[in-house]
Amino acid sequence: MSWKFWQRNKSAEPKKKKTKTREWTDAIIFAVVAATIIRVFFIEAYTIPSGSMERSLLIGDFLFVSKVNYGARIPMTPVAFPFAHHTxxxxxxxxxWDGVQWKYRRLPGFQHIKRNDVVVFNFPEGDTVALDAQDDNYYQMLLRGETRTQIYANHTIVSRPVDKRENFIKRCIAIAGDTVSMENGLASVNGKKVPLEPTGWFYYTIEFKTSDINMRLFQDMGFKTAETNVPTIYQFEGTPAMIAELKKSDYVKSITENVAVKGDFDKAIFPHDKNRGWNLDNYGPIIVPKKGWTVKMDSVTMPLYERSIRIYEGNKLEKVGNDWILNGKKATEYTFKMDYYWMMGDNRHQSADSRYWGFVPEDHIVGKALFIWMSFDSEGSWFSKIRWNRIFKGIH
Incomplete structure (x- = not known):
């Protein structure tokens, strides 16, 4: 039998039909691969777990986040279970599996991050986590007075690579190279005051002319209220627009915005430096690091930038006497390798944001929030739980 004759007869043979099991297996593998590519490089769904962005974004909102706007980040921890983040x-x-780690790379995007963009990013202080603690932030636990020995003895501590750290969503207040500050609860960027977004919440002390007040009326307006020891005084939480309407009420005697006193040091506020005396409503000015920017390394600047130089940019850094030793050599200045951002929640008084943990490096950026595709309230029947007016609502 000739080779050509054998080949013709071989090609004429009917192909063996796939079994149902094989067809389902192939379909599932294709679906997983396709969905993974879409999720990593194009668009991904997220949910809002906390009230830090109220009322721009509510607990129970489900978002689509674009990976292409800023450029998709190449997976830094490529060996992972599909559709699971870190657990x-x-x-x-x-x-x-963190046995394989790729260096940070990002595909070209359509735009750069702009001020006031709503951005999803990996939590910068999420590199070390106390798994079995209610507040799993290892660094905040240290600030509260627990020693490293106590934390490791009482909790299960894990380390996570950059792209497997918890996802956060905030508004970008300042971009690389900006100077940001805050005075009496009002942020400024490059010397220009940046009022809170109209949806953002503040705390107020409201004094009424009489104690005969129906709080239900104000709660129906959207306020969150709390009593005090004085019958005519209440604590309100609401937006400036809601407060403007409240001022029209004949029952209101006075309205005072609750802000921290300037100079009243709060050790939880970045960079946790008592000499600066910063707090939630009064801090700065701070220059947000920019790629190529050179900063002098001294006692004034290093409390702000030491973590970025050491942890985010991967340098060996130690202080010997009054000198800084960078990668084995004495250094007096440092040039940043990445851009950084300053993120804050619209609900500023209930937001763990850059005021607590500082800058967000560019390699932590996940994507830009686009729109809400579904939203559920925690109360009511399953049908009434759906916030119909928020479905397909854009994020601004």
């Missing part, structure tokens, strides 16, 4: 849903074990 397996049932077993609670790691959903990734």
């Amino acid at each position: 397996m849903p049932l077993t609670g074990t790691k959903a990734y």
Whole structure:
């Protein structure tokens, strides 16, 4: 039998039909691969777990976040279980293997991050986590007075690579190279005051002319209220627009915005430096690092930039006497390798943001929030729980 004759007869043979099991397996593999590519490089769904962005974004909002606007980040921890972020849903074990780590790379995007963009990013202080603690932020636990020995003895501590740290969503107040500050609760960027977004919440002390007040009326207006020891005085939480309407009420005697006193040091506020005396409503000015910017390394600047130089940019840094030793050599200045951003929540008095943990490096940026595709309230029947007016609402 000739080779050509054998080949013709071989090609004429009918192909073996796939079994149902094989067809389903191929379909599932294709679906997983396709969905993973879409999720990593194009668009991904997220949910809002906290009230830090109220009322711009509400707890129970489900968002689509674009990876292409700023450029998709190439996976830095490529070996991971599909559709799981850092933890397996049932077993609670790691959903990734950090034995393989790729350096930070990003595909070209359509735009750069702009001021007031709503951005999803990996939590900068999420590199070390206390798994079994209600507040799993290892660094805040240290600030509260717990020693490293106590924390490691009482909790399960894990380290996470950049792209497997918890996802946060905030508004970008300042971009790389900007100077940001805050005075009496009002932020400024490059010397220009930046009022809170109209949806942002503040705390107020409201004094009424009489104690005969129906709080239900104000709660129906959208306020969150709390009593005090004085029958005519209440604590209100609401937006400036809501307060403007409240001022029209004949029952209101006075309205005072609750802000921290300037100079009243709060050790939880970045950079946790008592000499600066900063707090939630009064801090700065701070220059947000920009790629190529050179900063002098001294006692004034290093409390602000030491973590960025050491942790985010991966340098060996130590202080010997009054000198800084950078990668084994004495250094008096440092040039940044990445851009950084300053993120804040619209609900500023209930937001863990850059005021607490500082700058967000560019390699932590996940994507830009686009629109809400579904929203659920925690109260009511399953049908009434859906916030119909928020479905397909854009994020601004």
